Amino acid sequence: MPNDTINNYTVDHDSNQHLDGTITYTDKVIEKIIGRALQSVEGLLSVNGGLFSTIKNKMVNSEDVTEGVDVEVGTKQVATDLKIVVEYDQDIPAIVDSIKSVISDEVKLMTHLEVIEVNVEVVDIKTKEEFQNDSVTLQDRLTEAGQATGEFISNQASKAGHIISETKEQVEEQIETSRVE
Incomplete structure (x- = not known):
């Protein structure tokens, strides 16, 4: 029976093996993980939530990282659909590969769920300047x-x-x- 000592407490790893239970994740949790992970992708300017989201974002400042991220969450797998705006003059397939990689890694790291599908629709391309001006x-x-x-x-x-x-x-x-x- 393996034991670890942490801060003078002994943790018995086998003592909880007989307990039954499940972990479930709401769509919002997975959407947040994905939204935050996407912030590190170079060349990705935004994830776009569609017409009403665009109108809302033109009205008020929004920090909602889940906009434009739609997921289906199962007990062991995740699928996601994204609508994105990428930076002009960038390698779009490479950006999409980065998106897939970062999503898969972050979801797996935090939830142990497997990302089986990442569908990406590129809805616009803009220069950084155009994007910043449009973001006012x-x-x-x-x-x-x-x-x-x-x-x-x-x-x-x-x-x-x-x-x-x-x-x-x-x-x-x-x-x-x-x-x-």
């Missing part, structure tokens, strides 16, 4: 407009305060002048 959301634009409006109002209030101060001085001078005469 309505939320970003409203924030910028709000900041610009705030600066404008602050400048106008400062000007108004200066004018009021000058006018006050002029009125005080006129009052003082009218008393002396």
